[in-house]
Amino acid sequence: MSLFYTRFVLPVIIIEMNLTLHVSHTAPGQLRPLNILRDLTGVADLIEVCFKENLDASGRSHLDEMRRQARDNVFLNWAPHMIDVISLPLSGFVWEDNGKVVGNVSLIPFHQYGRRLYLIANVATHPDYRRRGIGRALTEVAMRRAREKGADSLWLHVRDDNPGAIKIYRDLGFRERARRTEWYAPSTGLPRKSESARFRIRPRAARDWNFQRNWLERAYPPEMSWYQQQSWSSFGPYLWDGFYRLLSDIDVSQWSVEADGQLRGSVSCRYQSGKTANLWLASPPRPDYEALVGLLLYTRRMYAQQQGVHIEYPAGPADEALRAAGFSPSRTLLWMESPGQQPN
Numbered sequence: 001m002s003l004f005y006t007r008f009v010l011p012v013i014i015i016e017m018n019l020t021l022h023v024s025h026t027a028p029g030q031l032r033p034l035n036i037l038r039d040l041t042g043v044a045d046l047i048e049v050c051f052k053e054n055l056d057a058s059g060r061s062h063l064d065e066m067r068r069q070a071r072d073n074v075f076l077n078w079a080p081h082m083i084d085v086i087s088l089p090l091s092g093f094v095w096e097d098n099g100k101v102v103g104n105v106s107l108i109p110f111h112q113y114g115r116r117l118y119l120i121a122n123v124a125t126h127p128d129y130r131r132r133g134i135g136r137a138l139t140e141v142a143m144r145r146a147r148e149k150g151a152d153s154l155w156l157h158v159r160d161d162n163p164g165a166i167k168i169y170r171d172l173g174f175r176e177r178a179r180r181t182e183w184y185a186p187s188t189g190l191p192r193k194s195e196s197a198r199f200r201i202r203p204r205a206a207r208d209w210n211f212q213r214n215w216l217e218r219a220y221p222p223e224m225s226w227y228q229q230q231s232w233s234s235f236g237p238y239l240w241d242g243f244y245r246l247l248s249d250i251d252v253s254q255w256s257v258e259a260d261g262q263l264r265g266s267v268s269c270r271y272q273s274g275k276t277a278n279l280w281l282a283s284p285p286r287p288d289y290e291a292l293v294g295l296l297l298y299t300r301r302m303y304a305q306q307q308g309v310h311i312e313y314p315a316g317p318a319d320e321a322l323r324a325a326g327f328s329p330s331r332t333l334l335w336m337e338s339p340g341q342q343p344n
């Protein structure tokens with residue numbers, strides 16, 4: 001089997017188990033499968049260089065964890081057996097030149113109702129090696145590998161301000177399925193309490209659940225739940241939902257806003273003391289701006305002791321209300337999908 005890039009000149013051979021791919025390119029080095037026994041540190045170093053402008057605290061701790069795993073013999077013995085089972089970047093491909101990892105792609109498996117999904121992640125080419133076809137070749141070989149493994153669907157996410165990467169993915173057949181923004185509001189700088197006679201905020205009630213769940217499913221759609229790992233039992237009003245939260249050790253507080261006698265939105269908040277609180281917003285497709293701002297400000301006040309509040313929400317419908325409530329966008333991600341294996 002061969003992958004062939006006509007505009008490139010030097011031939012390279014990728015040997016991967018029983019599969020040989022012939023790739024031609026102008027970049028020095030070779031493409032080969034990731035070997036977690038020796039590549040983890042090199043991959044962590046590369047990701048640090050390539051994503052340095054966008055690395056947040058969780059990204060940095062992910063890199064620390066990779067470097068720790070590279071020295072952990074127990075992990076290194078166990079991990080190769082778990083490649084297709086757990087959702088960690090344990091497999092993928094690297095581009096190596098003179099013993100240095102200069103390109104990387106990770107392939108992360110997910111499972112949803114018997115479907116196999118693969119997330120293509122950490123696509124990165126060292127700045128000195130860019131625009132020579134490495135990023136494209138890595139993405140392409142990862143797609144091919146995921147399909148060989150029986151993927152039903154391939155996913156990736158990419159920042160909306162990364163046109164170079166978006167072009168690679170579009171050219172390779174990925175299509176946008178969702179656009180989601182992450183917002184953050186600090187615990188400081190809260191405006192003085194503003195009352196409004198038009199809306200009323202109260203604890204979430206069981207009677208809200210039908211609307212709330214429906215709106216939650218629109219905002220956090222089931223086809224993406226494999227990634228969010230969010231069970232709606234975390235927020236449900238019934239006895240079994242309470243058991244679920246107890247057994248899963250989940251702390252949730254929820255509030256709703258009513259205006260003109262109708263439910264206009266609910267917010268669910270999961271938090272750990274002293275950390276950033278995570279919100280899930282349930283709001284109708286055409287939100288009631290004033291009521292939503294009121295609900296969001298109320299929630300910020302409730303968590304003034306935390307390290308701020310965070311929310312991930314589809315880009316667009318609630319942007320104005322989130323800004324008015326003091327949230328700032330940290331990034332917008334395009335979620336892109338490509339079909340998995342073709343049926344015979």
Ligand SMILES: CC(C)(COP(=O)(O)OP(=O)(O)OC[C@H]1O[C@@H](n2cnc3c(N)ncnc32)[C@H](O)[C@@H]1OP(=O)(O)O)[C@@H](O)C(=O)NCCC(=O)NCCS
Binds near residue numbers: 136168
């Ligand atoms: C995105 C990235 C992986 C691309 O790697 P690369 O090896 O330079 O990509 P390729 O050479 O295979 O590019 C293939 C094509 O994609 C497009 N492309 C790639 N980078 C581009 C850029 N900066 N601007 C515009 N188009 C770009 C071009 O069409 C290019 O073909 P061309 O060079 O013939 O015009 C690299 O820029 C990188 O590591 N960026 C930082 C990390 C990152 O953002 N990763 C993506 C995360 S989703």
